[in-house]
Amino acid sequence: MHRAHSIRYLLLSTTFALGATLSEHSHAANANFQNFLFAACANASGDLAVRCSESNGGDVSGDSESSLNPSQTLVQNTNALQEAVAVVRALRDGDDTKTIEQASFGRWSVVISGDQSRLIRDPGGDNSRGYTLEMDALRLALDYRYSDRLVAGALLIDGRSESRLTPYIPSGQFPAYNPDRSGASKSTSTSLGAYSHLFLSPHWSLDGLLLYTLSDYDIFRDAVFQVSARNNDSPVSTRASTEGRQLALGGGLHYDNHHGSLNYGGFVRADYQDSTIDSYRERGGNGLALHVSDANADQWLVSGGISAAYTILTDVAVIQPHAFIEHQRKTGASPASRVVRLLEDSGDNTLTLTGSKEDSTLNRVGAGIGMVWPHGVNGFATFSRDYSSKGVYRTQFTAGLRIEF
Numbered sequence: 001m002h003r004a005h006s007i008r009y010l011l012l013s014t015t016f017a018l019g020a021t022l023s024e025h026s027h028a029a030n031a032n033f034q035n036f037l038f039a040a041c042a043n044a045s046g047d048l049a050v051r052c053s054e055s056n057g058g059d060v061s062g063d064s065e066s067s068l069n070p071s072q073t074l075v076q077n078t079n080a081l082q083e084a085v086a087v088v089r090a091l092r093d094g095d096d097t098k099t100i101e102q103a104s105f106g107r108w109s110v111v112i113s114g115d116q117s118r119l120i121r122d123p124g125g126d127n128s129r130g131y132t133l134e135m136d137a138l139r140l141a142l143d144y145r146y147s148d149r150l151v152a153g154a155l156l157i158d159g160r161s162e163s164r165l166t167p168y169i170p171s172g173q174f175p176a177y178n179p180d181r182s183g184a185s186k187s188t189s190t191s192l193g194a195y196s197h198l199f200l201s202p203h204w205s206l207d208g209l210l211l212y213t214l215s216d217y218d219i220f221r222d223a224v225f226q227v228s229a230r231n232n233d234s235p236v237s238t239r240a241s242t243e244g245r246q247l248a249l250g251g252g253l254h255y256d257n258h259h260g261s262l263n264y265g266g267f268v269r270a271d272y273q274d275s276t277i278d279s280y281r282e283r284g285g286n287g288l289a290l291h292v293s294d295a296n297a298d299q300w301l302v303s304g305g306i307s308a309a310y311t312i313l314t315d316v317a318v319i320q321p322h323a324f325i326e327h328q329r330k331t332g333a334s335p336a337s338r339v340v341r342l343l344e345d346s347g348d349n350t351l352t353l354t355g356s357k358e359d360s361t362l363n364r365v366g367a368g369i370g371m372v373w374p375h376g377v378n379g380f381a382t383f384s385r386d387y388s389s390k391g392v393y394r395t396q397f398t399a400g401l402r403i404e405f
Contacts, residue, residue: 030062030065030066030069031065032351033065033066033068033069033351034058034059034060034065036349036351037058037060037068038057038058038059039345039347039349040052040058040341040342040345040347040349041055041057041058042057042347043345043346043347043349044287044342044344044345044346045344045346046287046344047286047287047344048287048288048342048343048344048345049287049344050287051225051234051286051287051288054227054232055225055227055228055232056227056228059227059228060225060226060227060228061172061226061227061228061229061230062171062172063168063170063171063172063174063224063226064223064224064225064226064227064233066168067168067170067178067182067223067224067226067236068223068224068225068236068288070221070290070292070340070351070353071129071353071355072129072165072182072183072221073219073221073290073292073295073338073340073353074129074336074337074338074353074354074355075129075131075163075165075183075185076185076217076219076277076295077275077277077295077297077336077337077338077355078297078336078355079133079161079163079185079187080215080244080246080275080277080297081246081273081275081297081298081299082119082133082135082394083135083159083161083187083189083213083215083246084211084213084246084248084273084275085271085273085301086115086117086135086137086396087137087157087159087191087211087213087248088209088211088248088250088271088273089115089117089384089396089398090113090115090117090137090139090396090398091139091155091193091195091209091211092207092252092269093115093366093368093380093382093384093396093398094111094113094115094139094380094382094398094399094400095197095207106145106376106404106405107144107145107146107404108142108143108144108145108404108405109141109142109143109144109145109153109376109402109403109404109405110140110141110142110402110403110405111139111140111141111142111143111153111155111400111401111402111403112138112139112140112141112400112401113138113139113141113380113398113399113400113401114136114137114138114139114398114399114400115135115136115137115396115397115398115399116134116135116136116396116397117133117134117135117136117394117395117396117397118132118133118134118135118394118395118396119132119133119134119135119392119393119394120132120133120392120393120394121133121391121392121393122391122392123166129165129166129182130165130166130391131163131164131165131166132163132164132166133161133162133163134161134162134163135159135160135161136159136160136161137157137158137159137160138157138158138159139155139156139157139158139400140155140156140157141153141154141155141156141195142154142155143195148199149198149199149200150196150197150198150199151196151197152194152195152196152197153194153195153196154192154193154194154195155191155192155193155194155195156190156191156192157189157190157191157192157193157211157213158188158189158190159187159188159189159190159191159213159215160186160187160188160189161185161186161187161189162184162185162186162187163184163185164181164184165181165182165183165184166181166182167179167180167181167182168182168223168224172230173230174224174226174230174233175224175226175233175235177224177235178224179222179223179224179235179237181222182221182222182223183219183220183221183222184219184220184222185217185218185219185220186217186218187215187216187217187218187244188215188216189213189214189215189216189246190213190214191211191212191213191214191246192211192212193209193210193211193212193248194209194210195207195208195209195210196208196209203255203256203257203265204253204254204255204256205253205254205256206251206252206253206254207251207252207254208249208250208251208252209248209249209250209251210248210249211246211247211248211249212245212246212247212248213245213246213247213248214243214244214245215243215244215245215246216241216242216243217241217242217243217244217277218239218240218241219239219240219241219242219280219282220237220238220239221236221237221238221282221285221290222235222236222237223235223236223237223288224236225286225288234286235286236285236286236288237284237285238282238283238284238285238288238289238290239282239283239284240280240281240282240283240292241280242277242278242279242280243277243278244275244276244277244278245275245276246273246274246275246276247272247273247274247275248271248272248273248274249271249272250269250270250271250272250301251269251270252267252268252269252270253267253268253269254266254267255267261310261311261312262308262309262310263308263309263310263311263320263322264306264307264308264309265306265307265308266304266305266306266307267304267305267306267307268302268303268304269301269302269303269304270300270301270302271300271301271302271303272298272299272300272301273298273299273301274296274297274298275296275297275298276294276295276296277294277295277296278294279291279292279293279294280292281343282343287342287344288342289342289343289344290340290341290342290343291340291341291342291343292338292339292340293338293339293340295336295337295338297334297336298332299330299331299332300330300331300332301328301329301330301331302328302329302331303326303327303328303329303364304326304327305324305325305326305327305364306324306325307322307323307324307325308322308323308324309321309322309323309370310322316373317371317372317373317374318371318372319369319370319371320369320370320371320372321367321368321369322367322368322369322370323365323366323367323368324365324366324367325363325364325365326363326364326365326366327361327362327363327364328361328362328363328364329360329361330360330361331360335354335355335356336353336354336355337352337353337354337355338352338353339351339352339353340353361388361389362386362387362388362389362392363386363387363388364384364385364386364387365384365385365387366382366383366384366385367382367383367384368380368381368382368383368398369381376403376404376405377401377402377403377404378401378402378403378404379399379400379401379402380398380399380400380402381397381398381399381400382397382398382399383395383396383397383398384396
């Protein structure tokens with residue numbers, strides 16, 4: 001019997017050293033993760049060896065396979081790009097240069113603005129990871145009106161984000177301490193950027209932006225180790241820290257016209273975002289801590305839409321409520337992918353995690369208000385919501401103040 005187990009471990013070690021592929025949309029009784037654990041137990045040390053001994057060589061319950069499946073790491077790739085999207089949108093939503101062009105008081109402007117964004121992804125019907133991502137940022141910008149046709153500036157952004165993965169819902173007997181989340185990730189970021197707006201004619205204009213971001217991440221993974229007989233279990237809680245970088249650039253073409261107090265127009269935009277997250281080693285985990293490879297993800301977003309605004313003149317300020325509809329298509333984005341291995345597995349068996357393909361299209365609807373007060377003080381606020389076909393919901397609020405001098 002001992003010899004048979006040894007042959008089995010040898011075969012599994014050889015197979016999974018080459019890497020196994022696992023979908024983020026993983027089913028309970030995840031065979032790939034279970035076999036990965038069998039292979040690791042053949043060369044286990046430390047606390048991992050204890051867990052392997054408790055579970056007859058790594059034989060865990062189907063619920064534990066899905067709970068331990070570290071596809072949480074794939075969400076980090078997606079979230080980094082979502083943070084870049086939120087920043088770019090906030091800059092666009094707060095671009096009041098067309099209003100300023102109608103009522104300019106000075107060549108220099110200081111802009112103080114902030115935004116808050118919330119994104120919810122439902123768990124899939126096949127137990128894919130769901131999560132809630134909350135992002136907020138504070139921006140300080142300085143721009144200069146070189147002429148009636150060109151405005152350009154630089155900006156500094158301080159950002160924060162936190163994502164919480166929805167807890168795994170077991171199908172059988174599971175410990176009472178099953179965590180209220182599958183994991184979490186917190187980030188702080190600093191961004192430097194430049195932007196411009198060029199008026200080609202009374203009706204046509206171009207905008208451009210470039211943004212570079214440095215991020216620090218604290219990453220948490222919460223799961224349950226439970227043997228197949230469901231009579232022995234241990235909590236698995238890990239923590240890790242790492243860094244990342246994001247690049248965002250884009251441009252847009254705008255058409256604007258008016259009929260009396262009604263302003264209307266359309267736009268097309270193209271944006272590129274690239275994100276890199278460094279590899280990291282988890283701490284804790286009762287022997288199930290992982291080494292997680294670095295990750296890179298990028299995407300092109302092409303969008304078009306229409307907008308309308310109405311100018312209201314009062315004794316106190318010029319008020320301009322506005323609304324827009326936007327259709328966006330994502331291209332060139334590959335599913336997220338990472339490679340993991342257990343730190344206490346001397347055989348270095350690896351598991352390749354591959355996420356599901358994100359929704360390629362979405363629609364966005366927004367509304368807001370711009371105001372111009374005397375002495376070159378302008379305010380703006382915009383609220384928007386995304387509509388996607390794959391259970392992804394996002395809302396975003398942006399507001400700010402521009403002071404000209």
